[in-house]
Amino acid sequence: MKILLITEQRDGKSSKVSFETLAAAQQIVQHTKGTLTGLVIGKGVAALADELAGYQLDDVLLIEHDLLDQYTPDGFSIALRQVIESAKPDLVLLPHTYQVRDFAPKLAASLGKGTPGEGGKGMIGDCIGYRYENGKLIFVRQMFQGRTAADVVFAGEAPWIATFQAGAFRADLAVKHAGGKAPVESANVDLKPEQIRTKPLELFREAKQAVDLTQAPILISVGRGIKAPENIAIAEKLAKLMGGEICASRPICDEGWLPMDRQIGSSGQTVAPKLYFALGISGAIQHVVGMKGSRTIAAINKDQNAPIFEVADYGVVGDIFEIVPALIEELEKAHH
Amino acid sequence: MKIGVFVKQVPAKDAPLAIVEGGAWIRESDIGFETNEPDSYALEEALRLKEKHSGEVVAISMGPERAKQTIKEALAKGADRGIHVADNDFFKLDPLNSARSLAAAVKSENFDLILTGLQSDDQGFGQTGVLLAELLGRPHATIIMAIEVDAGGGRMKLKRELEAGWFQWVELPLPAVLSIQSGINKPRYATLKGIMAAKKKEIATVQRASLGISDSPTQRVERIYVPQKTKKTEFISGQPKEIAAKLIEKLRHEARVL
Numbered sequence: 325m326k327i328l329l330i331t332e333q334r335d336g337k338s339s340k341v342s343f344e345t346l347a348a349a350q351q352i353v354q355h356t357k358g359t360l361t362g363l364v365i366g367k368g369v370a371a372l373a374d375e376l377a378g379y380q381l382d383d384v385l386l387i388e389h390d391l392l393d394q395y396t397p398d399g400f401s402i403a404l405r406q407v408i409e410s411a412k413p414d415l416v417l418l419p420h421t422y423q424v425r426d427f428a429p430k431l432a433a434s435l436g437k438g439t440p441g442e443g444g445k446g447m448i449g450d451c452i453g454y455r456y457e458n459g460k461l462i463f464v465r466q467m468f469q470g471r472t473a474a475d476v477v478f479a480g481e482a483p484w485i486a487t488f489q490a491g492a493f494r495a496d497l498a499v500k501h502a503g504g505k506a507p508v509e510s511a512n513v514d515l516k517p518e519q520i521r522t523k524p525l526e527l528f529r530e531a532k533q534a535v536d537l538t539q540a541p542i543l544i545s546v547g548r549g550i551k552a553p554e555n556i557a558i559a560e561k562l563a564k565l566m567g568g569e570i571c572a573s574r575p576i577c578d579e580g581w582l583p584m585d586r587q588i589g590s591s592g593q594t595v596a597p598k599l600y601f602a603l604g605i606s607g608a609i610q611h612v613v614g615m616k617g618s619r620t621i622a623a624i625n626k627d628q629n630a631p632i633f634e635v636a637d638y639g640v641v642g643d644i645f646e647i648v649p650a651l652i653e654e655l656e657k658a659h660h
Numbered sequence: 661m662k663i664g665v666f667v668k669q670v671p672a673k674d675a676p677l678a679i680v681e682g683g684a685w686i687r688e689s690d691i692g693f694e695t696n697e698p699d700s701y702a703l704e705e706a707l708r709l710k711e712k713h714s715g716e717v718v719a720i721s722m723g724p725e726r727a728k729q730t731i732k733e734a735l736a737k738g739a740d741r742g743i744h745v746a747d748n749d750f751f752k753l754d755p756l757n758s759a760r761s762l763a764a765a766v767k768s769e770n771f772d773l774i775l776t777g778l779q780s781d782d783q784g785f786g787q788t789g790v791l792l793a794e795l796l797g798r799p800h801a802t803i804i805m806a807i808e809v810d811a812g813g814g815r816m817k818l819k820r821e822l823e824a825g826w827f828q829w830v831e832l833p834l835p836a837v838l839s840i841q842s843g844i845n846k847p848r849y850a851t852l853k854g855i856m857a858a859k860k861k862e863i864a865t866v867q868r869a870s871l872g873i874s875d876s877p878t879q880r881v882e883r884i885y886v887p888q889k890t891k892k893t894e895f896i897s898g899q900p901k902e903i904a905a906k907l908i909e910k911l912r913h914e915a916r917v918l
Contacts (some may be wrong), residue, residue, distance in 0.1 A: 326730075397800060426802045429787035432795040432878075433756055446756050446878020449786060467783055468686070471677055473801065473887040479877045480752075501816050521799035525829035527822070564918060571817070578843030584825075591821060591841075599917035609784075620915040622907065629677075629886070638910060639893040640903055650904035658908075 325461075326354035328413035330363045330375060330383075330404065333406050335391045338364075338372050343420035343495035345488045348454070350499055355456040355490055361411065365403065367393035370508075380499040384508045385411070391515045395423055396522040400556030401431040403513040405561055408435060410511075413483055415461075420450045420487035422590075432485045445579055447485040448476050450609070452492045469608040470631035490571070490590070490613050506559070535569060535585060545575055545588060549604015550643055551627065553581040558648050559603055565655040568599070573611045589614035603635040603644045607632030624648070661715035661813060664771040665706040665739070666762065666792075667699040669723050669730040670782040683883030685751050695730045698777030702840040704847040705807065706775050707738045716740045720766060722758065724748045728863060735820060735858035736850035742861070747868035751783070754877045759791030763869040767796065772813070774837040778803060789839035799832050802839040809834070 329349040330434040331342035346362070354359040356361045360380075364373040365387040373386040387407060391399050408416060408431075418424045430449050436443025453464045463486055478484040510555075537543060543562040550556060556570070563570045570586065588595055589611040600618035605611060607623075607630055615621070616635050623636040624644050633639045640647055671677065673693035695703075706717045719734035721727045722745035731742035745765045747753070753761070766774075774796075779786030793800030805827065806819035813834065820828045821841050851860075896906050911918045 328731065380886055387727060405901060420822070422803055425786055426790065429755065429790040430800070432757075433791050433794045444756055444760075444878070446779060447787065448879050450784070465784075466887070467884055468671070468677055469781055470887075471782070472679065472686075472883045472884045475882040477882055479880050484789055484878075522801065523831040525831060526828060527828045531826050549746075574842065592824065592825070594824075599911065599915070619918045620911070622911065631887075633893050634887060635795075635891055636893045637891065637915065639895045640907065641895065641897070642900070642903065646900040647903055650900040652906040653901075654908050 325353070325415055326413045327353050327356075327358060327360045328363055328408065328411060328416045329360065330365065330416065330418045331372070332419055332423060333364070333372055336369075336372075337422065337494060338375065339419065339493050340486075341421060341490045343419055343498045343621045344490065345419040346376075346379060346495040347495060347498040347609055348488050348493040351493075352415070352417075352454060352456070352461065356461065358414070361413065363387065363407065365392055365400065374505075374507045376510050377502055378503050381506045381508070383506050386508055387513055387517050388510065389513055391520060394524040396520050396524060397430060398520045398522060399515060400427045400520055401434055403515055404431050405434050406513050407511055409481055415484075416483055416485045417486045418485070420489045424487055425449065426659035428485055428487060435483060445483060445485060446478065446480070447487065448478065449487045451486055451488050469606065470612065470634070471629060489609065491616060509631050523614075530584065537569055537571050537586070537588065537593045537595050540569040540595070541597050542566050542601070542616075543571050543588070543595060543597045543602045545569050545571045545573065545603030545605060546602065546603050546613075547573040548575050548583075550576065550581075551604075555578070555645070556581055556644075558652070561618040561652055562601075562648055562655075565652060566599075566601070568597075568601070571595075573605050573608070592619060602632050602636070603648065605632050606630045607634065661709060661713045661719070661772045661809070662769070663706045663709060663715060664718045664720055664766055664769060665699075665703050665734070666773045666774070666776045667703055667719055667721050667730050667734055667790060668696040668780050669693050669721060669727045670696045670780055673674075673697075675719045675782070675845055678708050679884055679886070684886065688909050693726055693729070693854040695733055696777055696780045696782075697841045698779060698781070698840070700777070700847040701713060701842050702775040702777045702845050703737065703739065703843045705796050706773075707848070708845065709773070709807065709809065710738075713813065715772075718743060718769065718771070719747065720762065722747060722762060722765075722868065723750045731863050732858055735783065735861045735863075736855040737848055738854060742863040742866045744863055745868050745871075746865050750868075753875075754879045755787040756791060756878050757873060757875065759788055760873045761868050761871055762788070762871055763792055765796040765866045765868075769837070773837045774798070774835075776837070776839050778839050789837050793837035796837070798811050798835050800837040801830055801832055801840070802835075804838050805841050805844050807838070820834055
């Protein structure tokens with residue numbers, strides 16, 4: 325199987341999840357006995373191609389163009405379509421980032437356009453792993469907000485596109501090149517300004533981060549189970565007694581019950597405290613990717629099948645409005 | 661401005677999920693359904709744009725007969741009419757064929773703007789908006805946190821959410837397709853007046869099978885299942901007081917994190 329790995333960069337650095345996906349690609353190519361090509365796309369990114377070539381790959385493609393300096397879905401999908409249609413990989417792997425989910429389905433659907441049978445390829449997105457069984461590659465992704473997993477296989481003709489979720493593979497397991505470096509080759513793409521319909525403007529951060537949750541040793545996190553903004557006070561009280569900070573899953577910040585800078589998950593902060601205590605959080609994927617590296621995870625949820633228990637060390641199936649006051653009482657008792 | 665908003669009906673958040681034998685799908689018979697929450701933000705944004713710029717909001721949903729309920733809720737909140745793309749086996753479709761069906765069903769509407777939620781809370785493919793844009797030949801942007809349409813109605817300025825607290829403004833020409841980020845607004849509730857008014861609004865039904873979209877899939881879900889635990893969770897049970905004492909004890913002396 326011929327595999328093409330497309331990396332992502334920001335601020336002149338390849339992202340960590342790119343190396344995680346590289347590790348996945350290296351593992352898959354060992355099973356399927358094929359070749360692995362890495363790809364770096366952008367402008368002025370030759371150094372990143374050189375860095376990627378230091379890993380175990382057959383070769384690296386460098387795609388540079390003035391119109392790829394800033395990301396646009398049109399620019400990236402037109403350029404990558406040309407590369408894929410000429411390099412003819414069987415499987416294209418990408419990290420599942422906000423940028424990739426913005427263009428990869430379009431790229432897949434545009435492949436083979438204008439050929440008999442209208443073309444159009446599929447993408448299996450947001451995979452958390454794969455299995456190789458009897459010569460078949462099976463991708464594992466989550467459904468129902470992580471309450472179920474699904475085995476998904478490609479159908480029809482290659483190329484196929486799959487993306488891996490952040491944290492699905494370990495970046496430190498990406499193998500360095502055995503014999504020095506893989507060759508880097510530049511590939512030309514044909515792009516015209518009028519093909520790009522999006523005009524990217526300024527990048528910015530909203531408010532100054534008032535609190536750096538990544539530095540907090542203990543985090544008490546609230547989810548939908550907290551039910552109403554006035555109930556956050558009991559979680560804050562628990563946080564104070566435990567010497568921790570309060571944070572939340574996305575819906576709580578969307579509601580405005582806690583500020584956005586207290587949000588943990590793919591669109592918020594990624595944390596790894598010594599204790600992460602989840603109160604009424606079901607554990608949707610988007611949340612779990614931001615906290616699963618925590619040393620100890622405790623969770624209270626009324627649903628015994630809540631996916632948060634997949635990652636919890638200590639679990640309580642119950643009502644947070646009964647358990648949290650009891651915890652507060654227990655901690656206050658110890659303080660006296 | 662003519663706006664099409666795609667709303668999906670999904671199992672209710674607190675519905676107990678049971679998987680059918682063989683793992684093809686979940687057992688739908690005993691559970692309730694509701695509008696996919698991310699789509700309710702897209703609907704709200706469509707209604708606000710109509711209030712500001714005038715025009716029409718059309719709510720489109722694919723699925724079995726019950727999906728009409730989701731369209732009715734959109735009509736009760738203020739959408740002008742609905743299109744139901746009827747398919748009892750919608751759950752079997754892959755993202756590309758779903759989008760091809762939806763694109764075929766709305767092509768003749770020539771919407772100025774199409775809005776979708778970010779992803780569905782059931783399958784969670786998160787591809788529909790981007791695919792619709794490609795299939796209809798429109799530009800797109802995803803994870804949108806603000807929409808400003810210029811006075812002439814020809815261009816939009818959009819605030820996109822990126823990762824780790826970053827945002828970016830981008831400009832797009834209309835017509836276009838946008839995937840809306842959850843939390844962009846506060847979705848309204850339907851009023852009694854709205855619910856009454858909705859009864860007179862039209863829902864057109866299009867049979868998906870009549871659209872001429874091939875069913876040849878690009879991917880196939882072999883089975884769904886309850887994931888195997890990667891971590892052994894120690895469950896603590898008892899009365900709240902006992903649980904509290906045991907949990908604090910474990911956090912202090914076993915995990916040593918307190």
